[in-house]
Amino acid sequence: MTRSFEQAIADFAPALPLAVAYSGGADSTALLLACARQWPGQVTAVHVHHGLQAAGDDFERHCRSFCADLNVPLVVQKVDARHAPGQSPEAAARHARYQAIDALALHGQLAIQTIAIAQHADDQVETLLLALSRGAGLPGLSAMAAQWQRGGLTYCRPLLQVSGIAIRDWLQTEGARFIEDPSNVDERFTRNRIRARVLPVLQACFPQFRDTFTRSSRHAAQAQVLLQEVAAEDLARVGVPPDVKALQALSPARLANLLRHWLLSAHQATPTSAQLEALTAQIAACRTRGHQIHLKVGQGFCVRRGKVLDWYNPHPLQPSSNPSCP
Numbered sequence: 001m002t003r004s005f006e007q008a009i010a011d012f013a014p015a016l017p018l019a020v021a022y023s024g025g026a027d028s029t030a031l032l033l034a035c036a037r038q039w040p041g042q043v044t045a046v047h048v049h050h051g052l053q054a055a056g057d058d059f060e061r062h063c064r065s066f067c068a069d070l071n072v073p074l075v076v077q078k079v080d081a082r083h084a085p086g087q088s089p090e091a092a093a094r095h096a097r098y099q100a101i102d103a104l105a106l107h108g109q110l111a112i113q114t115i116a117i118a119q120h121a122d123d124q125v126e127t128l129l130l131a132l133s134r135g136a137g138l139p140g141l142s143a144m145a146a147q148w149q150r151g152g153l154t155y156c157r158p159l160l161q162v163s164g165i166a167i168r169d170w171l172q173t174e175g176a177r178f179i180e181d182p183s184n185v186d187e188r189f190t191r192n193r194i195r196a197r198v199l200p201v202l203q204a205c206f207p208q209f210r211d212t213f214t215r216s217s218r219h220a221a222q223a224q225v226l227l228q229e230v231a232a233e234d235l236a237r238v239g240v241p242p243d244v245k246a247l248q249a250l251s252p253a254r255l256a257n258l259l260r261h262w263l264l265s266a267h268q269a270t271p272t273s274a275q276l277e278a279l280t281a282q283i284a285a286c287r288t289r290g291h292q293i294h295l296k297v298g299q300g301f302c303v304r305r306g307k308v309l310d311w312y313n314p315h316p317l318q319p320s321s322n323p324s325c326p
Helices: 005-011 026-038 056-070 089-106 121-133 164-174 190-205 209-238 244-248 252-267 273-285
Strands: 018-021 043-049 074-078 114-116 147-150 153-156 294-297 300-305 308-312
Touching: 005 026, 005 164, 018 026, 026 043, 026 056, 026 164, 043 056, 043 089, 056 074, 121 164, 121 190, 121 209, 190 209, 209 244, 209 252, 244 252, 244 273, 244 308, 252 273, 252 308, 273 294
Parallel strands: 018 043, 018 114, 043 074, 114 153
Antiparallel strands: 147 153, 294 300, 300 308
């Protein structure tokens, strides 16, 4: 159920001290202002300078000024968030942000236990629609988690049930200053096209779409947890690396579920649908001692080594283009 901004903040109970990811935009400004009032002296703002826009220095100056007025300490981390070939600009920027925050915490520059991120209900719907447009499975349809652990920190999204309009309405009553990032209206990016063109139509046709879409994402997340539990049990039975004959005893759906789990948990590899389909077909056909398997999967290759299926990366020093950031 969509909630008011005040309700969401009242129900937010982070372990302190708390850091707020602060871009200077409307959403993070509202979250920072509310948290600073709720826990005075226990909140730090973290601003990541991506180095992608000429206006980035102006954003930083605004954040420093606002935090000085609010009497909240600000930590600025500059990163190179340019995307690699084949990687989306959004994914590269997101990965750079998480790495920057993790580095600050791990090196003792931030004495915090929790970091809050201001993504809200509209962001959640956009994430779900992006996943649908790409033919994603349950992990993608689960959209964004409200809380997770990373790098020894607890990350929270306390505004996931608050609409973007409600956040801006609250900011207007407070008279708080914020900046508008021009990249947020650049419709070359799919997420921005969804925000500008699709969400208004959904609002007109299905006014409760934020609630119903979020409920669907929760159902997908619950189903994904169940599939992970089944995969973990199956992996314990087939072994690591998995025995080929034991894999052949599984149903096609259960085999695909196990392979995804094994590749991600053991090798941080994520197969495409075509790669997974080819791999399951090869496993089914592997009935003789001389049958070889050598298939591209993720950034490496799945191979048969005697009785087991294995995976290797011929270029292990290359950075992954699929960072596991929720």
